[in-house]
Amino acid sequence: MPKMKAAVFAEVGRIVIDDKPIPDVGPTDALVRITTTTICGTDIHILKGEYPVAKGLTIGHEPIGILEKVGSQVRGYKEGQRVLCAATTPCGQCTSCMMGQHSQCGGKAAGGWMLGNYLDGCQAEYFIMPNAQANMAIIPDSVTDEELLLVPDIVSTGFSAAEQGNIKIGDTVVIYAQGPIGLCATAGARLLGAGLIIAVDPVAERREKALLMGADLALDPRQTDIVSEVMRLTNGAGADVALECLGLTETLAGCLACTRPGATISSVGIYSKDVLLPLDGFGAGLANKRIVTSTCPGGKDRMARLIKIIENGRVKFGSLVTHHFRLDEIEAAYNLFGSQADGVIKVAIKP
Ligand SMILES: [Zn+2]
Ligand SMILES: [Zn+2]
Numbered sequence: 001m002p003k004m005k006a007a008v009f010a011e012v013g014r015i016v017i018d019d020k021p022i023p024d025v026g027p028t029d030a031l032v033r034i035t036t037t038t039i040c041g042t043d044i045h046i047l048k049g050e051y052p053v054a055k056g057l058t059i060g061h062e063p064i065g066i067l068e069k070v071g072s073q074v075r076g077y078k079e080g081q082r083v084l085c086a087a088t089t090p091c092g093q094c095t096s097c098m099m100g101q102h103s104q105c106g107g108k109a110a111g112g113w114m115l116g117n118y119l120d121g122c123q124a125e126y127f128i129m130p131n132a133q134a135n136m137a138i139i140p141d142s143v144t145d146e147e148l149l150l151v152p153d154i155v156s157t158g159f160s161a162a163e164q165g166n167i168k169i170g171d172t173v174v175i176y177a178q179g180p181i182g183l184c185a186t187a188g189a190r191l192l193g194a195g196l197i198i199a200v201d202p203v204a205e206r207r208e209k210a211l212l213m214g215a216d217l218a219l220d221p222r223q224t225d226i227v228s229e230v231m232r233l234t235n236g237a238g239a240d241v242a243l244e245c246l247g248l249t250e251t252l253a254g255c256l257a258c259t260r261p262g263a264t265i266s267s268v269g270i271y272s273k274d275v276l277l278p279l280d281g282f283g284a285g286l287a288n289k290r291i292v293t294s295t296c297p298g299g300k301d302r303m304a305r306l307i308k309i310i311e312n313g314r315v316k317f318g319s320l321v322t323h324h325f326r327l328d329e330i331e332a333a334y335n336l337f338g339s340q341a342d343g344v345i346k347v348a349i350k351p
Helices: 041-047 102-107 151-164 180-191 204-212 226-233 249-257 300-311 327-339
Strands: 003-011 014-021 030-036 064-070 082-084 126-129 172-176 196-200 217-219 239-244 259-267 290-293 321-326 346-350
Touching (some): 014 041, 030 346, 041 327, 151 180, 151 239, 151 300, 172 180, 172 249, 180 196, 180 204, 180 239, 196 226, 204 217, 217 226, 226 249, 249 259, 321 327
Parallel strands (some): 172 196, 172 239, 196 217, 239 259, 259 290
Antiparallel strands (some): 003 014, 030 064, 030 126, 064 082
16 A cells, blocks of 8 residues: 655654555545645644644644545546645535534534544645535646645634624724734734734734734734723724634733724634633623634635635735745654744645
8 A cells, every 4th residue: 555654643742754554535535645734833732732632643734735536426626736625624514514604514613623633634745635525726826835825724714803803994903912823814804904903912023924914003912001002092992803813811801801892802712721701891791792703714615715815916925934844854843833933933844
């Protein structure tokens, strides 16, 4: 049986390169030869044991590659096409999918996230794309892998934060945390027509990138009292929308405290502890604040729309790919990405 290299979860603290058989293609699958993939903050949670997965699972959920083999029931695609799919690969047929809740496929929280969660992922030479007909977006030749690398998860999730925030033209929007997803949320707020965008992050390189992604101001929460500064900038009114892109009580509390009554707080952070809502910012429950959460929207239509944004130059995400590694160097890539050293935003991994 032909073999391939894959990055597998060996035990807590160890993701290692191993040999695995190149997987067989089922009737509704596609086999994709990876040309570029990346490491996600979620993979760091897996590495640290904060998000449990099975030992021996191939990690990774952000693939770009070439169709090697198409399942017998998959229509509309041919071998040799360059494709991507989202981090979530919904079936398109279950009750959750039919209700438009694709990321909750199967009726489980984040059930649409299969790759590198409960199915083998894409930090490998090849991977199986499940539910292929519902999930494959064809990439035009004019767009490079690097320009698209953030699309499968980070752009889709970050834009979802902004979309679910229900941003209106002219709104004041505060965005807590400017990691890769927060930076894309900033870009999304700009695309949706926010009038004033205030990005918050303690890391200087990330604040610089925030300005590139469309923030008007990028504030360091260690230097500036964010809530009083937002109140000053809005003449005491508070922001219309706050986006939470980290997953801590502190950042969610900040979102509540810096917004006006009736505001929307949209969170895409992953929380690893119970959260506490501050009585003040929450208006004791009487302030009509809407707290919404969302997870990476997937499916081929979502991906095709995001490709269009990149293809036509609405936003350029290529500058967020700061480091390059080969697949066999992935342990070094995990070390760098996990420690947020050397100004790293996103790493490209090429088999
Ligand atoms: Zn991811
Ligand atoms: Zn489904």
